Amino acid sequence: MTAFIPPFCPRPGCEHHREAPGFRYHAYKPWGAYATKAFGPVPRFRCTACGKTFSSQTFSVDYYAKRVVDYEDLAGRLSSCECLRAMGRSLGLSSDSVSNRIARAARQAFAVESRLSRTRVLAENLAADGFETFCVSQYHPNNIHLLVGSDSQFVYAANLATLRRKGRMTEGQKRKRWRLERLFRPPPRAVERAFGQIAAECLRVLADEPRASLTLWTDEKADYRRALAAEPCVAFLAKEGRLVHRTVSSRAARTRANPLFPVNYLDRELRKDLHEHVRETVCFGRNINRQMERLALYIFAHNYRKRYRIPNDRRSHAEVAGYDPRRIAVELKLVWKRRAFLSLTETTPSMRDSWLRLRETPLKKGKDYLPRYAAA
Numbered sequence: 001m002t003a004f005i006p007p008f009c010p011r012p013g014c015e016h017h018r019e020a021p022g023f024r025y026h027a028y029k030p031w032g033a034y035a036t037k038a039f040g041p042v043p044r045f046r047c048t049a050c051g052k053t054f055s056s057q058t059f060s061v062d063y064y065a066k067r068v069v070d071y072e073d074l075a076g077r078l079s080s081c082e083c084l085r086a087m088g089r090s091l092g093l094s095s096d097s098v099s100n101r102i103a104r105a106a107r108q109a110f111a112v113e114s115r116l117s118r119t120r121v122l123a124e125n126l127a128a129d130g131f132e133t134f135c136v137s138q139y140h141p142n143n144i145h146l147l148v149g150s151d152s153q154f155v156y157a158a159n160l161a162t163l164r165r166k167g168r169m170t171e172g173q174k175r176k177r178w179r180l181e182r183l184f185r186p187p188p189r190a191v192e193r194a195f196g197q198i199a200a201e202c203l204r205v206l207a208d209e210p211r212a213s214l215t216l217w218t219d220e221k222a223d224y225r226r227a228l229a230a231e232p233c234v235a236f237l238a239k240e241g242r243l244v245h246r247t248v249s250s251r252a253a254r255t256r257a258n259p260l261f262p263v264n265y266l267d268r269e270l271r272k273d274l275h276e277h278v279r280e281t282v283c284f285g286r287n288i289n290r291q292m293e294r295l296a297l298y299i300f301a302h303n304y305r306k307r308y309r310i311p312n313d314r315r316s317h318a319e320v321a322g323y324d325p326r327r328i329a330v331e332l333k334l335v336w337k338r339r340a341f342l343s344l345t346e347t348t349p350s351m352r353d354s355w356l357r358l359r360e361t362p363l364k365k366g367k368d369y370l371p372r373y374a375a376a
């Protein structure tokens with residue numbers, strides 16, 4: 001048995017539940033061990049301050065899991081258009097277990113992003129737009145808003161708004177929509193509210209910037225303009241000229257010269273890399289929260305693993321955006337080992353909605369199941 005040293009007490013609320021430079025946790029004593037098939041003997045401990053008992057597995061990404069899965073491989077498969085069932089067949093897991101591992105990996109990705117974003121030094125403008133897809137059925141379309149770096153194509157934020165089905169429909173389809181809307185109707189002004197979170201993320205980026213002002217490019221959708229005006233801090237900075245909102249027609253040619261190229265590029269990548277978003281696919285999302293967990297893991301792989309699109313440039317999108325390569329290397333070494341705690345992670349509202357599975361899936365009764373440890 002290798003000597004495991006608990007980094008802190010895992011009980012939120014305990015005085016020793018913290019991570020800080022120089023902090024060493026000593027207030028625990030050994031509390032036996034138990035044997036497992038997957039992980040061998042697991043040592044247990046007891047916190048002498050709060051009485052909580054825990055094991056080395058409490059700090060592992062595989063807490064409560066019975067099988068060892070290669071998360072790096074999983075992220076690679078997900079980002080290479082492999083569907084859940086195919087992944088399950090290759091890895092010898094049920095599709096539910098694959099989803100469970102993707103959820104764990106997504107939470108790890110959020111924690112890494114949260115820690116790394118505190119030290120980034122950025123110097124680029126941003127572009128934002130909604131990626132149109134659906135969940136459950138085509139009667140429940142949604143917009144995934146992406147905030148992307150103009151030069152780096154790094155994804156700073158993503159959130160989702162479920163919409164009402166619009167566009168041309170047969171009489172039969174209209175009747176079906178009417179029946180379904182008696183069971184579920186998306187919240188009004190969903191795009192505007194979701195885009196408000198994107199606007200708030202711009203403020204975080206602006207706070208990091210060594211420059212005095214930042215330009216946000218979007219298309220001419222009135223919802224975006226309203227969302228920016230509704231956020232008091234954003235409106236204030238816009239008035240001061242520090243946050244400049246510029247628009248371009250969504251009908252403009254989708255070339256590299258288009259200021260919306262970064263989001264158009266991500267649209268293309270998502271359509272070809274994530275199976276559920278491929279056009280005319282038989283594979284589609286059935287649960288909003290799981291759809292966002294897959295997206296989170298995809299964005300993590302895009303930001304930190306995939307190389308920047310310029311040939312011969314070996315940097316990741318994060319490095320191009322101004323993230324420190326040494327810190328990235330340290331985080332990536334531990335990302336699939338050390339379990340992320342929500343209580344020790346600074347989350348954005350959108351991250352928190354994904355982590356706690358708070359989004360509502362159309363037609364689904366009740367809240368999504370979230371293991372108790374995941375909310376700790």
Ligand SMILES: [Zn+2]
Pocket residue numbers: 009010011014015016017047048049050051052
């Ligand atoms: Zn404790």
